[in-house]
Amino acid sequence: MKQRLLFLGPPGAGKGTQAQRLAASHHLLHLSTGDLLRAEVQAATPLGQEAEAVMARGELVTDALVLAIVRHRLEGHQGGWLLDGFPRNLPQAIALDGLLGELGQSIELVVLMELEAPVLLQRLLARGRADDNEAVIRHRLDVYQEQTAPLIAHYQAQGLLQSVEASGTVEEIAARISTLLE
Ligand code: ADP
Numbered sequence: 001m002k003q004r005l006l007f008l009g010p011p012g013a014g015k016g017t018q019a020q021r022l023a024a025s026h027h028l029l030h031l032s033t034g035d036l037l038r039a040e041v042q043a044a045t046p047l048g049q050e051a052e053a054v055m056a057r058g059e060l061v062t063d064a065l066v067l068a069i070v071r072h073r074l075e076g077h078q079g080g081w082l083l084d085g086f087p088r089n090l091p092q093a094i095a096l097d098g099l100l101g102e103l104g105q106s107i108e109l110v111v112l113m114e115l116e117a118p119v120l121l122q123r124l125l126a127r128g129r130a131d132d133n134e135a136v137i138r139h140r141l142d143v144y145q146e147q148t149a150p151l152i153a154h155y156q157a158q159g160l161l162q163s164v165e166a167s168g169t170v171e172e173i174a175a176r177i178s179t180l181l182e
Contacts, residue, residue: 002108002181003028003080006087006160008151009113010144011137012120012127013166014173018113019084021174026080026181031073033066033086055131058139060147063091071099089147093154110155111177113166117141 003026007015016032023030037055040048051061070086087093100106124137131140155161164176 001026004105004108005081005181006083006107006110006155007085007113008110008148008155008161009166010115010117010120010148011140012124013113013115014123014170015084015113017170018173018177019082021170022177023082029073029077029079029081030084031070031081031086032084033069033088034084036069036073037061037066056136058131058136058143060088060143063089063095066092067095067099070096074099074103074105087151090150090154093151107155107158107160109162109180110160111180112152112161112163113173114163115166119167 005022005028007019009015016034019030019032022028037048037051041052041055042048047065051065054061066086066088070083074081083096087096096107120141121134121137124132125134131137152161162180164173164180166173
């Protein structure tokens with residue numbers, strides 16, 4: 001059973017929903033950099049204050065900042081984990097490889113959740129989070145194409161990538177993902 005997992009895919013593909021479910025049913029640490037950053041913003045910490053405007057524009061916060069967050073959570077954690085929303089660009093992926101090397105751990109599976117852009121846009125508009133207005137969503141989709149999509153080739157080259165069609169009900173998608181975990 002694979003228990004060191006990474007979820008990849010555009011905003012709106014449902015990474016958070018599936019990650020949360022799977023983490024709960026398999027007792028994995030769910031590490032969502034988006035959620036962790038929003039918690040920092042909410043608590044108005046210096047880190048949150050730094051991240052808030054960047055997130056509102058739909059851009060990526062600095063690699064150093066998210067890396068510090070991830071390192072803090074993974075160090076000292078023994079069991080499995082599920083990374084959601086991180087890494088988001090090639091430098092983050094390379095830094096993660098380095099961090100995991102230090103910790104003597106490795107990624108066992110990368111799940112790519114695939115969904116077409118018009119459906120993504122619809123889902124995000126319906127969600128209505130602070131950074132979910134149409135202009136910002138379009139920008140986040142561009143940022144995904146430019147900065148995050150190159151990770152597909154990175155993990156394909158490592159033989160870790162499996163794709164999942166991310167349309168249908170939450171249960172249908174969960175069932176597709178669970179067949180990849182054996
Ligand atoms: P979504 O997948 O819907 O875009 P997330 O919750 O994953 O939502 O991310 C929301 C915002 O948080 C991003 O647009 C970005 O500003 C910031 N963020 C989250 N994860 C990262 C990361 N790994 N690197 C840089 N910025 C991040």
